[in-house]
Amino acid sequence: MSRPIVLSGPSGSGKSTLLKKLFAEFPDNFGFSVSHTTRNPRAGEQDGKDYHFVTVDTFKKLIDEKAFVEWAQFSGNYYGTSIASVKYVSEKQKKQCILDIDMQGVKSVKNTDLNARFLFIAPPCVEALKERLTGRGTETDESLQKRLAAAIAELEYSKEEGAHDQIIVNDDLEKAYAQLKEFIFA
Numbered sequence: 001m002s003r004p005i006v007l008s009g010p011s012g013s014g015k016s017t018l019l020k021k022l023f024a025e026f027p028d029n030f031g032f033s034v035s036h037t038t039r040n041p042r043a044g045e046q047d048g049k050d051y052h053f054v055t056v057d058t059f060k061k062l063i064d065e066k067a068f069v070e071w072a073q074f075s076g077n078y079y080g081t082s083i084a085s086v087k088y089v090s091e092k093q094k095k096q097c098i099l100d101i102d103m104q105g106v107k108s109v110k111n112t113d114l115n116a117r118f119l120f121i122a123p124p125c126v127e128a129l130k131e132r133l134t135g136r137g138t139e140t141d142e143s144l145q146k147r148l149a150a151a152i153a154e155l156e157y158s159k160e161e162g163a164h165d166q167i168i169v170n171d172d173l174e175k176a177y178a179q180l181k182e183f184i185f186a
């Protein structure tokens with residue numbers, strides 16, 4: 001059984017860019033867990049495929065049961081990644097599950113029996129991170145400041161003993177991608 005891979009790193013460090021390359025090169029090897037949400041399905045969305053659509057009561061019950069490795073509330077709706085949905089990818093779909101989560105999620109995965117491997121994607125420096133986030137054109141001043149503050153906490157945590165199995169500095173994209181593949185297929 002392939003162990004889930006937990007990918008984390010500051011916003012803007014390049015996680016999505018690297019994963020996009022990986023899925024383009026290996027479309028059949030990897031899977032994502034299906035998240036739970038309390039928001040209403042949009043047209044065409046399928047329960048169990050796009051999301052597990054649940055009520056607020058059910059969601060809260062799952063929180064109490066410690067079913068989630070990560071959950072959050074955005075604009076009035078709950079979203080979460082359950083331990084069971086991660087296991088489903090490796091045990092039923094027989095694919096390698098990749099989780100793209102933050103530091104709190106990383107800590108929480110460590111308290112489960114998921115037996116995950118932890119990979120941290122670091123920016124060359126905070127200044128580069130700021131430039132990339134600005135260059136991506138997705139952030140307001142406020143969200144940029146929030147992401148940079150969170151980035152500093154993520155970088156501090158990454159220095160702790162045992163926080164991650166490997167740290168990849170995403171300076172040169174091709175080099176970082178080669179290192180990512182080496183880690184994942186090891």
Ligand SMILES: Nc1ncnc2c1ncn2[C@@H]1O[C@H](COP(=O)(O)OP(=O)(O)OP(=O)(O)O)[C@@H](O)[C@H]1O
Nearest residue numbers: 010011012013014015016017132136170171172173
């Ligand atoms: N090695 C690199 N050199 C220069 N720019 C890069 C590099 N890797 C990624 N970028 C650019 O940096 C920006 C942030 O990358 P990306 O969106 O992949 O980050 P992320 O870690 O997934 O962020 P988030 O957690 O916010 O989703 C993008 O515009 C991307 O094109």
